Amino acid sequence: xxxxxxxxxxxxxxxxxxxxxxxxxxxxxxxxxxxxxxxxxxxxxxxxxxxxxxxxxxxxxxxxxxxxxxxxxxxxxxxxxxxxxxxxxxxxxxxxxxxxxxxxxxxxxxxxxxxxxxxxxxxxxxxxxxxxxxxxxxxxxxxxxxxxxxxxxxxxxxxxxxxxxxxxxxxxxxxxxxxxxxxxxxxxxxxxxxxxxxxxxxxxxxxxxxxxxxxxxxx
Amino acid sequence: xxxxxxxxxxxxxxxxxxxxxxxxxxxxxxxxxxxxxxxxxxxxxxxxxxxxxxxxxxxxxxxxxxxxxxxxxxxxxxxxxxxxxxxxxxxxxxxxxxxxxxxxxxxxxxxxxxxxxxxxxxxxxxxxxxxxxxxxxxxxxxxxxxxxxxxxxxxxxxxxxxxxxxxxxxxxxxxxxxxxxxxxxxxxxxxxxxxxxxxxxxxxxxxxxxxxxxxxxxxxxxxxxxxxxxxxxxxxxxxxxxxxxxxxxxxxxxxxxxxxxxxxxxxxxxxxxxxxxxxxxxxxxxxxxxxxxxxxxxxxxxxxxxxxxxxxxxxx
Numbered sequence: 001x002x003x004x005x006x007x008x009x010x011x012x013x014x015x016x017x018x019x020x021x022x023x024x025x026x027x028x029x030x031x032x033x034x035x036x037x038x039x040x041x042x043x044x045x046x047x048x049x050x051x052x053x054x055x056x057x058x059x060x061x062x063x064x065x066x067x068x069x070x071x072x073x074x075x076x077x078x079x080x081x082x083x084x085x086x087x088x089x090x091x092x093x094x095x096x097x098x099x100x101x102x103x104x105x106x107x108x109x110x111x112x113x114x115x116x117x118x119x120x121x122x123x124x125x126x127x128x129x130x131x132x133x134x135x136x137x138x139x140x141x142x143x144x145x146x147x148x149x150x151x152x153x154x155x156x157x158x159x160x161x162x163x164x165x166x167x168x169x170x171x172x173x174x175x176x177x178x179x180x181x182x183x184x185x186x187x188x189x190x191x192x193x194x195x196x197x198x199x200x201x202x203x204x205x206x207x208x209x210x211x212x213x214x215x216x217x218x219x
Numbered sequence: 220x221x222x223x224x225x226x227x228x229x230x231x232x233x234x235x236x237x238x239x240x241x242x243x244x245x246x247x248x249x250x251x252x253x254x255x256x257x258x259x260x261x262x263x264x265x266x267x268x269x270x271x272x273x274x275x276x277x278x279x280x281x282x283x284x285x286x287x288x289x290x291x292x293x294x295x296x297x298x299x300x301x302x303x304x305x306x307x308x309x310x311x312x313x314x315x316x317x318x319x320x321x322x323x324x325x326x327x328x329x330x331x332x333x334x335x336x337x338x339x340x341x342x343x344x345x346x347x348x349x350x351x352x353x354x355x356x357x358x359x360x361x362x363x364x365x366x367x368x369x370x371x372x373x374x375x376x377x378x379x380x381x382x383x384x385x386x387x388x389x390x391x392x393x394x395x396x397x398x399x400x401x402x403x404x405x406x407x408x409x410x411x412x413x414x415x416x417x418x419x420x421x422x423x424x425x426x427x428x429x430x431x432x433x434x435x436x437x438x439x440x441x442x443x444x445x446x447x448x449x450x451x452x453x454x455x456x457x458x459x460x461x462x463x464x465x466x467x468x469x470x471x472x473x474x475x476x477x478x479x480x481x482x483x484x485x486x487x488x489x490x491x492x493x494x495x496x497x498x499x500x501x502x503x504x505x506x507x508x509x510x511x512x513x514x515x516x517x518x519x520x521x522x523x524x525x526x527x528x529x530x531x532x533x534x535x
Contacts, residue, residue, distance in 0.1 A: 001456065001458040001488075003408075003409060003455060003456065005409070005455075008453055009453075010453060022246070034242055034243075035242055035243050035244075035245055035246070036246060037245040037246055037456035037479055037480065038246060038456075039453070039454050039455045039456060039480045040453045040454065040455075041453055041455075042453075042455045042456070043456070044245075044455060044456020044457075044458065046242075046245070046456075046458065049491065049516075049517045049520055049521075050520060050521060050524055053517070054513055054517070120454075120480065121246065121247050121248045122248040122454070122478065122479050122480040123248060123478065123480075124248060124356075124357070125244075125247055125248045125249045125357060126247060126248060127248055166357070183247075185347055185348065185357075185359055190244075190247060190348070191247050195246070
């Protein structure tokens with residue numbers, strides 16, 4: 001694997017460059033390049049040394065990066081994610097508010113006004129690591145991870161926000177739950193979100209949760 | 220078209236259906252999975268005339284017992300788990316015919332850790348995102364995304380291609396040596412630099428033992444604690460064979476079911492040619508690491524592939 005690394009910071013511009021280069025490498029269909037794994041500030045390029053040499057991989061990537069146009073904005077979608085805050089759906093909302101020294105209403109307002117960016121998908125299939133969390137809401141991970149977090153849980157881990165696509169263990173602070181299905185292996189495009197997408201949360205009530213959930217077949 | 224071929228009488232420690240893995244979806248967070256020992260899987264398939272990527276049964280350590288439900292051609296590759304077809308020993312790295320009603324029993328691990336049972340035509344399995352490999356964490360692929368259980372029945376596709384029932388075996392020189400302690404070759408990577416010379420020297424001088432707390436995701440390596448770099452790293456892509464050092468100094472060798480990205484620093488990465496050997500490690504095995512150049516790594520892989528092409532031997 002060759003790792004292409006940009007400046008070691010978690011930032012939108014850097015991450016946008018990572019995904020631009022990823023797209024360009026994928027589009028080039030270079031024989032021997034098996035697949036790319038983009039993350040925050042770097043891109044892992046898996047290659048088959050029987051088909052392509054290391055120096056050739058590096059040469060092709062250099063070529064692609066020299067042709068990269070930083071000003072060209074990668075078209076990003078904005079996806080609205082409906083979310084029930086607190087209660088049984090967000091058991092850690094109160095502790096996030098306490099840690100921030102804010103009221104629950106203030107936390108919800110801050111969280112739902114921000115625009116987030118999908119930096120990468122990982123951890124479990126379709127789990128989006130979202131940047132753009134208001135600094136005041138940054139909350140340390142739980143001392144003891146939960147053995148099981150329900151699918152759709154929206155949670156805060158340090159400076160980041162994430163959504164658990166499937167039931168899994170998890171150590172982030174759960175503030176709410178969305179009825180949307182983030183990962184469906186039966187679909188041609190299994191993930192609701194893609195890297196580079198912008199995400200906004202819209203507060204809904206439990207009744208609306210049930211209505212949406214039955215429409216998307218989660219319930 | 221597929222037909223019932225085997226019934227699971229005893230599943231053994233961990234038996235799953237695997238092919239060469241799920242490539243092309245790591246950017247969504249989907250692990251490749253697939254056979255831990257891809258070389259043995261390919262050889263098992265070639266022994267029965269299958270394409271390399273056909274689905275075989277990966278058996279771990281011992282304890283599996285299967286009942287043959289229809290005459291079929293099978294082959295074993297990888298670990299020697301003392302296989303018997305009824306009372307007759309079933310040689311590893313050879314094909315043979317199994318008859319309806321016979322029992323295939325794997326009683327004791329002798330060498331290696333993972334054996335591959337292939338069947339002419341290949342096992343039928345659930346195709347998810349272009350692969351039939353079982354993904355245990357996500358519960359898809361293989362047979363209902365899980366390990367085999369008592370009473371499961373396995374289907375195989377109709378064999379095509381080779382008509383006559385020739386007997387085949389693998390040339391002995393291609394066999395990976397499963398000699399304990401194992402010597403595995405590694406490359407340094409960009410993050411190796413973070414550890415400093417002294418820690419890297421200790422890593423290469425040490426002997427590690429595979430911990431009981433190891434699985435298809437990775438092996439914990441018991442040995443000297445190595446000093447992890449203090450700076451927190453931003454997560455990046457993790458290749459198979461990466462050796463991460465945890466904050467407590469413990470080493471972790473990532474295998475087929477690993478997560479696609481990780482934030483622990485990597486001190487080294489196994490060369491691809493030695494992944495089959497690593498797949499044959501089990502708890503208690505001892506392992507040492509030897510640093511090689513990228514050229515040596517690629518030559519070793521090319522040589523392995525060349526041998527594989529020359530490898531099938533007709534046995535009269």
